[in-house]
Amino acid sequence: MKRVRLAFLWHMHQPPYRDAETGEFLMPWVRLHATRAYYDMAWILERHPGVRCTVNFTPILLEQLEEYVAGRAQDRFLDLTVRPAADLAPEERQTILRSFFMVDWDTNIKPLPRYWDLLQKRGRDLRSVDVARQAALFSDAELTDLQVLFNLAWMGFGAEADEPVVAALRQKGRDFGRADLDALLDAQRRILADIVPRWRRLSERGQVELSATPYYHPILPLLCDTDTARRALPGLPLPPRFAHPEDARWHVREAMASHERRFGRAPAGMWPAEGSVSPEALEILSSEGVRWAASDEGVLLHSLPSDAGRLRSLYRPWRFSAGNGGDLPMLFRDRALSDVIGFTYARTPPREAVKDFLSHVGAVGDAWASDGQRGPATVGVFLDGENAWEHYPQSGREFLDGLYGALEASERIETVTMSEATLHAEGPAVPRIHSGSWIESSYRIWIGHGEDRQAWTALGRAREALAQAEASGGLPPERLAQARRHLYAAEGSDWYWWYGEDFTTELAAEFDGLFRGHVIRAALLCGANPPPEALAPIKRAGGETTTGVEAKPLREPTLLVTPTLDGRETTYFEWEGSGLYRPGQHRGSMYGGAQAFHLLRYGFDLKALYLRLDPAESPGRSAELATQLRVVILAADRQTWVDFPIAPDGQLRPGRRRGEEVGKVAFASVAELSLPFDTLELQPGARVALCVHALRGEVEVERLPRYGFVAFTVPDPDFERIHWRV
Incomplete structure (x- = not known):
């Protein structure tokens, strides 16, 4: 008997990009993700029929995809692509320079030498580029190449395999003409038209379960009642109360109907937007015919008694009481296993990434059996199915091919759909689910900032206007x-x-x-x-923005510091005056949920550099996620790094660089590191950039800063006098 039932759920989502006034599509991401992720993910599954999984499409994504296929959608980026370069106005040429490098540079621009050269000509940091001046320096031929290369860079491995023009244009590389551009856009239209039929065929042959999300991807519990946010964060300031459960019900009901129209049957289950759930939301889901739902492990553990163990709790389906809707089966995502695919393995050799993933899934099955649990463990791996692949070499082809092939051959792991994974939710139903999402087990991201509250206030006023207009009866239906x-x-x-x-x-x-x-x-x-x-x-x-070389810290160092290296906050003042960086400053469209460390402090005295990393959850959890810290130092065109072990026992241990001992680390409640300037050959006044990688073996789990480097100058004896402040 296989020890693990592995349930993948790949979530495909884009917001509505149509302008409310003009009807124009302002952004191209439905069209461009279609030529990579939506097409690639179906293409690779067709070649691995032994892999079963669930793929989740939001209705608003499918609605916009249909608009492109029907020829009714024309986004601004597409308008700028089809216009001959000679006909572009100066403002349009500038927009192309700003926008047509919006793709991962390392994996999609560097492999195309002409594209990389055009990026260098424009300038890599838009904050320091005079775009109007640069646009005037670009020839029509260069802009034509840029029009082709931007759309070409968004073509994935499936498109390259199925559309000969894609491979031919990659081979040609430059000096494109209008015929090349027309051929590429024709291929793009064919790909878009084939996406829904392709997924429908995978569903009909039983390999893929297709699921949905409430229609416009709302945070369902907040539509039911914004005051729900205080259940997880009691002191959170909130906007005027917005409570429209009837709107939440519409999003669920219409999502079920639209899915049935497009795929021939209603979805069995739903991934609520951002895994956001509450008792009220579950009642709506269940009463509208949803037969399974899913969320994050943090929501589950907050729903159970405090002494519930993670192993026994996470790796099985549950039934939650959904009020009048009855009991709703649910499965919860393994945060770390989901996030290593979404945020880590893109920087890891594919073979090593596959080996790492399977070893950890297998370890779950072994631990489950050793704990005396009946049957196989059920592991939920739920993540964004589109954004990650932009950052993988070859759009993730080698990784996905290796992963699916290894799973087909595995004697220990069986892949299952979400309906199969939740079919046997045994035991009594849990009476009340925690109100939260997959991010921080709360709704802070969507309602916790002053800008969020202003937006909710505006929405609430417009919703009141609708209610008044409906009550007055004076306007046409x-x-x-x-x-x-x-x-x-x-x-x-x-x-x-x-x-x-x-x-x-x-x-x-x-x-x-x-x-x-x-x-x-x-x-x-x-x-x-x-x-x-x-x-x-x-x-x-x-x-x-995150395109610069340096990451902007929350605070620069202002005082010399000499902390005691004991892995504890020995005194409140020992890190006073240090620099501070928090990863949350520089996140893009995805959120790396499984953090090992959530805060980086950096400082120095005249002899050494000191770093402090604060665990995101607990020291033990950080040690589960990572086994070592690699501090990378850049100075005077030299790069070096020192590796430090992660062991949360408070013992002082040496770091190692090329086999030699360099610096010290202690980790108890926090990790504290020292690196002497003389061993790093750094003199006062030297400009230094650093980053810290949290590694599990050689697999990168996390990088601080997430982008770029934290920069500082090696201090001299005048440092505190220059930076003195009251």
């Missing part, structure tokens, strides 16, 4: 239906994702404008004045 649809779109989670300081994007203004456009349009259709909170941009300007 079709007009109210239009207003309602704009409000449903504004209830999606994506707008609130980009508000606040946790995540950054070069397109923050566009996301802000899309949200406010829906709110304003809904109010106007109801005959009401637009909410004042939506009339000006909600998103503050000036957010940092």
Whole structure:
């Protein structure tokens, strides 16, 4: 008997990009992810029929995909692609330079020498580029190459295998003409048209279970009642109460109906947006015919008694009481196993990544059996099925091919769909589920910042205008239906994702404008004045981008520090004056949930550099996720690194560089490291950049900073006098 039942759930999602006023699609990500992730993931599964899994499509993603296939969607990036370079206005040429390098540079631009050269010509850091001046220096031929290369870089391995033009253009590399561009866009249209039929065939042959998410990907519990957010965070400031469970029910009901229209049957289960659940949300899901749901391990452990062990709790399906809807079977994601695919293995050789993943899944089965549990362990691996592959070499082909092949051949692991995984949820139903999401087991990301609260306030005012218009009965039903649809779109989670300081994007203004456009349009259709909170941009300007060499810390060092290396906060003041970096500053569209460390402090005295890393959850959990810390130092065009073991016992241990002992580390409640400047051959005044990699073996689990490096200058005796402050 196999020891593990492995349930993959790949989540495919994009928000609505259609402008509320003009109907124009502002961003191209449905179209571009289609030519990589949506196509590739089906293509690779077709070649591994022994692998079973669940793939989750949001209805709003499928709706937009249909618009492209029907020829009704024309996004701005596509408009700029089809226009001959000679016909582009100066502003359009500038927009191309800003936007047509929006793809992972290492995996998608560097392999295309012409593309890389054009990036160097434009400049890598937009903050220091005069785009108007640079645009005038680009020839029509260079812009034509850029139009082709941007769309070509978003083609995945399935497209390259099935569309000869893709491979031919990669081989050609440069000096493209209009015929090349037309041929590439024709291939793009064929790929988009084949995606839904391809997935439907995989579903009909029983290999893939297709599931859904509430229609516009809302945080369902917050639609039911925003005050629910205080269950996980009692002191959280909140906007005026928004409580419209009828809206939440519409998102679920319409998602079920739209899925049936497109795939021939309603979905058996749902992945609630961001794994967000609450008792009220589960009642709606169950009463609308949803037969399974899923969330994160943190939600599960918060729902059970405090002494419930992780092993016995996580690796089995559960039944949760869903009120009048009855009991709802649920499975919960193994956070670490899910996140290593989403955020770690892209930087690991594929063979090593596959070996690491299978060894950890197998270890779960061994531990489950050793604990005396009946039957196989059920492991849930749920993650974004599209964004990660941009960062993998060859869009993840070698990794996915190796992973699926190894799973087909495994004697210990059986892959199953979510319906199969949740079929035998034994034991009594858990009476009440925790109200939270897969991120921090709360809803902070979507309602915890002042910008979030302003957006919810605007949404609430527009929702009140709709209720008043419906009650008055003076407006045509079709007009109210239009207003309602704009409000449903504004209830999606994506707008609130980009508000606040946790995540950054070069397109923050566009996301802000899309949200406010829906709110304003809904109010106007109801005959009401637009909410004042939506009339000006909600998103503050000036957010940092992640394209520079240096990561901006929360705080620069201001005092010399000499901490006691004991792995504890010996005194409150020992790290006073150090620099501070928090990874949450520089996240993009994805969130690395399984963090080993959530805070990096860095400082120095005249003899040594000191680092302190604070565990994200507990020292024991950090040691489960990572076995060593690698400190990488860049200075004077030299790179060196020192490896430190992770053992949370408070013992002082040496670091090692090329077999020699360098520096010390102690880890108890925090990890504290020292690196003498003389052994690193660093003199006062030298400019230094550093980053820290948390590794499990040679597999990178985490990087601090997430992008770039923290930079500092080796101090001299005048450091404190220069940085003195009251």
